[in-house]
Amino acid sequence: MTETSRNSLNRDTCGSHPLGKGLRPSFHALWHLPEGRLGVVKDLTHFESADWEEASTADKPVRVAIIDTPIAHDHPNLQGAIDLGLMRDFSLSPAGAFVLPRLDPTDFPDDDESRQNLKTTIEQKNLENEPLGKRILAEIHGPDTDPPHIIPGAHGTALAGLIGARPARVCLRKPDYHEIDKRCSIVGAQELPYCGINPFCRIVPISIGAGPDPDMLAGALDYAYLIDADIVVIADSWDRPDDWHRHDGWRRVETVFLKLCRQSRVFCAAGNEPADALVYPAALARKPGKDVRDTGPWAVGACTLDGKDLSYSPNWQAINGNGHRMIRTLSTEHSRYDREVGARLDPWEIVDEELGRPPGDPDFPPHDIISTDVPGPAGYNPSVYDHTPGAGGEHYEIASLYCRFSGTSAATAIAAGLVSLAMQSGKSPGQGRADPGATLFDLGTAARLVCHY
Amino acid sequence: MTATQADPPGKAKYTEYREILTAAKLIATDTRIEVQGDGYNSLRAALRAYEQEDPDISDTERVNKLVEKVGAFLDRSLDTPSAFGGGKLHKSLHKSLHKSLHKSLHKAFADGGAVQVATGGLAWPTIEVPWRELGLLYKARDRHNWDRLPLEPPPAVDDRMAEIPRLRALQEKLRLPENAWRRRRIEIEAGNDLTAYMLPLGADVTSPGSQTAVMFQTILWLGSLIGLVYKARFNASRPHVLDPALEPYIPVPAYSSYPSNHAFQSYLIAEVFARAVPEHPGLPALFRAAGEVAENREWAGLHVASDTAAGRRLARLCGPLFEEILKDQIRVVRAEWLGEGASR
Numbered sequence: 139m140t141e142t143s144r145n146s147l148n149r150d151t152c153g154s155h156p157l158g159k160g161l162r163p164s165f166h167a168l169w170h171l172p173e174g175r176l177g178v179v180k181d182l183t184h185f186e187s188a189d190w191e192e193a194s195t196a197d198k199p200v201r202v203a204i205i206d207t208p209i210a211h212d213h214p215n216l217q218g219a220i221d222l223g224l225m226r227d228f229s230l231s232p233a234g235a236f237v238l239p240r241l242d243p244t245d246f247p248d249d250d251e252s253r254q255n256l257k258t259t260i261e262q263k264n265l266e267n268e269p270l271g272k273r274i275l276a277e278i279h280g281p282d283t284d285p286p287h288i289i290p291g292a293h294g295t296a297l298a299g300l301i302g303a304r305p306a307r308v309c310l311r312k313p314d315y316h317e318i319d320k321r322c323s324i325v326g327a328q329e330l331p332y333c334g335i336n337p338f339c340r341i342v343p344i345s346i347g348a349g350p351d352p353d354m355l356a357g358a359l360d361y362a363y364l365i366d367a368d369i370v371v372i373a374d375s376w377d378r379p380d381d382w383h384r385h386d387g388w389r390r391v392e393t394v395f396l397k398l399c400r401q402s403r404v405f406c407a408a409g410n411e412p413a414d415a416l417v418y419p420a421a422l423a424r425k426p427g428k429d430v431r432d433t434g435p436w437a438v439g440a441c442t443l444d445g446k447d448l449s450y451s452p453n454w455q456a457i458n459g460n461g462h463r464m465i466r467t468l469s470t471e472h473s474r475y476d477r478e479v480g481a482r483l484d485p486w487e488i489v490d491e492e493l494g495r496p497p498g499d500p501d502f503p504p505h506d507i508i509s510t511d512v513p514g515p516a517g518y519n520p521s522v523y524d525h526t527p528g529a530g531g532e533h534y535e536i537a538s539l540y541c542r543f544s545g546t547s548a549a550t551a552i553a554a555g556l557v558s559l560a561m562q563s564g565k566s567p568g569q570g571r572a573d574p575g576a577t578l579f580d581l582g583t584a585a586r587l588v589c590h591y
Numbered sequence: 592m593t594a595t596q597a598d599p600p601g602k603a604k605y606t607e608y609r610e611i612l613t614a615a616k617l618i619a620t621d622t623r624i625e626v627q628g629d630g631y632n633s634l635r636a637a638l639r640a641y642e643q644e645d646p647d648i649s650d651t652e653r654v655n656k657l658v659e660k661v662g663a664f665l666d667r668s669l670d671t672p673s674a675f676g677g678g679k680l681h682k683s684l685h686k687s688l689h690k691s692l693h694k695s696l697h698k699a700f701a702d703g704g705a706v707q708v709a710t711g712g713l714a715w716p717t718i719e720v721p722w723r724e725l726g727l728l729y730k731a732r733d734r735h736n737w738d739r740l741p742l743e744p745p746p747a748v749d750d751r752m753a754e755i756p757r758l759r760a761l762q763e764k765l766r767l768p769e770n771a772w773r774r775r776r777i778e779i780e781a782g783n784d785l786t787a788y789m790l791p792l793g794a795d796v797t798s799p800g801s802q803t804a805v806m807f808q809t810i811l812w813l814g815s816l817i818g819l820v821y822k823a824r825f826n827a828s829r830p831h832v833l834d835p836a837l838e839p840y841i842p843v844p845a846y847s848s849y850p851s852n853h854a855f856q857s858y859l860i861a862e863v864f865a866r867a868v869p870e871h872p873g874l875p876a877l878f879r880a881a882g883e884v885a886e887n888r889e890w891a892g893l894h895v896a897s898d899t900a901a902g903r904r905l906a907r908l909c910g911p912l913f914e915e916i917l918k919d920q921i922r923v924v925r926a927e928w929l930g931e932g933a934s935r
Contacts, residue, residue, distance in 0.1 A: 167617035194601035287911035305611035329615040348865030377875035537678025
């Protein structure tokens with residue numbers, strides 16, 4: 139054993155050194171929330187938040203629509219966050235179907251009220267004979283139908299958690315590892331201290347499939363418009379053909395999308411295109427100007443705490459130079475390693491030969507964004523047990539409830555969560571009207587966006 | 592920090608949320624995530640109750656072993672922060688690596704590069720008859736109604752006839768020298784070769800994506816069976832029956848025309864892979880490749896466009912079914928792309 143490796147072992151057993159296993163120190167899963175970061179809570183000890191307090195007493199919650207994979211609405215941290223009455227799937231038909239066709243008003247009064255209000259909206263707007271309105275009314279008034287066969291996806295579930303997860307408790311059971319364990323059932327309550335940015339909002343999952351079907355996309359966008367969502371999250375890229383102008387379906391997607399942007403605040407992931415371009419539909423984001431009537435959505439890129447682009451995110455200056463508007467907020471991974479950003483983490487500069495550990499850098503955050511995952515053996519972080527706990531059911535473990543999340547998708551969810559909290563808490567925008575894309579998009583910047591843009 | 596009687600419901604929630612957040616912490620490390628806090632005390636209490644109340648335990652040694660075993664487990668968790676219920680935390684997809692892959696894929700497809708490469712089929716892992724998955728498929732029939740999915744019947748014969756002139760035009764173009772590569776692809780794809788689906792994902796002979804190839808083979812197997820159910824139901828005539836002047840480029844299978852099984856299987860592969868690794872940057876390219884395989888059957892004179900559209904529609908309807916019956920394969924495929932071992 140080399141001297142270096144002995145030293146590293148000693149360091150790992152010494153109490154004064156960082157906790158954690160592997161090559162990285164441990165970190166709090168909600169590290170992004172306190173002041174100095176996103177500014178949602180004061181600290182991670184007491185979790186005081188004037189904005190949460192204001193949001194908790196708001197007349198009505200902000201409605202956030204997520205157009206993505208189906209969301210695991212049974213996730214314990216998403217109980218109460220998901221509007222079960224409006225949750226709708228478009229992956230199997232252009233007019234969609236309610237994920238839960240029948241809701242008991244006694245058990246789900248708020249969700250049932252949402253659905254009844256939707257029915258009233260369709261009738262008031264005379265949409266009974268439009269394909270979407272007709273289909274929805276048929277489902278509400280018609281005979282019981284089977285729910286659509288959809289399976290929750292990890293991507294949508296992670297988006298929902300970052301935006302609106304609530305702290306919760308679950309029933310945890312120690313698994314029977316041995317015959318003798320069966321004599322002693324050990325069950326206890328376990329806190330799940332995870333929280334989204336706005337745990338008082340209501341999320342409407344609008345699920346779509348991965349295939350770029352314009353009819354499906356137009357149906358989902360129509361629905362987001364119909365339910366009058368305050369915020370719409372599209373952390374996805376839609377691969378439309380180069381000759382899309384020749385296709386009625388794609389022309390309709392563009393029309394409905396821009397109409398939606400005029401009604402709601404729409405946040406789209408900037409995606410992984412070349413550094414100076416955005417994916418579609420984020421590419422429809424435009425800076426306001428006399429020649430630009432439709433400013434479209436807000437594109438969302440990813441940056442470090444000090445506003446440096448992350449390695450995979452489009453370059454902010456180039457995007458803005460091309461006439462787009464883009465904001466940037468936190469996500470997982472390190473900033474670019476180039477002459478502009480400077481040396482952050484140089485994997486070739488090894489100080490620990492045994493572990494391959496590079497030198498620490500105070501500016502390099504070892505944290506990943508953590509969010510909610512599909513419970514059980516599916517999802518980004520699958521359980522080791524072939525057991526999917528239902529709503530209120532017992533859990534054998536809690537790890538599968540959470541996952542690392544990254545990309546401009548995570549940044550988009552964070553931006554949407556911040557704006558939803560700023561709207562619901564009536565947060566003051568403060569002085570000035572700074573460009574919200576210029577620095578890390580935090581709660582204060584979100585308030586300015588809500589007020590001025 | 593408890594809610595007072597005067598607290599409105601919303602404010603009580605705020606108080607409750609803070610109680611939970613301050614009582615315990617969710618801590619992530621390199622490979623694990625766990626709750627640190629005192630929630631485990633209720634488990635210790637449960638153990639004590641068991642020791643005092645279970646009248647059937649008479650074997651002292653056995654009880655001691657139990658207490659020692661569980662107690663050690665509890666102490667380990669209570670003396671240090673509680674880790675009960677915690678577990679593995681997988682790494683997320685490495686975004687910057689995938690961005691590079693994504694760019695190269697786009698470039699390859701824009702230049703026709705990948706298309707050119709795909710004109711020679713590569714050697715992919717093959718499988719025997721997937722008996723286990725076949726069993727799961729048939730067990731799931733009543734639950735998913737996969738033999739009664741709402742697939743529209745084919746268009747009327749006149750409408751199908753109206754699709755024929757396009758096939759005649761494609762037939763002429765296929766004979767041109769510059770379409771030699773497409774002729775070669777049609778020949779390769781007649782045998783359900785995987786090259787068209789694997790290259791968009793970045794898999795080649797140097798990184799063969801074995802688990803992914805195995806899953807794709809399984810999808811081809813199962814998809815073929817489902818497609819034949821619908822072909823038999825609608826019994827639609829092949830294009831060369833509608834118009835005997837058509838000369839299909841390859842032998843026409845004995846099955847009827849609607850829906851196109853190649854379109855169905857290709858899009859099904861894309862749909863299932865999109866559910867397995869939803870953030871894979873090659874997904875758009877995979878869907879496009881699926882479309883090319885499907886369209887090549889029209890070039891070959893085997894299907895009209897409405898057959899292709901029906902195959903794609905059937906693939907979407909079958910997505911949830913396949914996600915369920917292939918859940919074990921999906922787990923290892925995800926592990927393959929995330930660069931980690933399967934979780935169990």
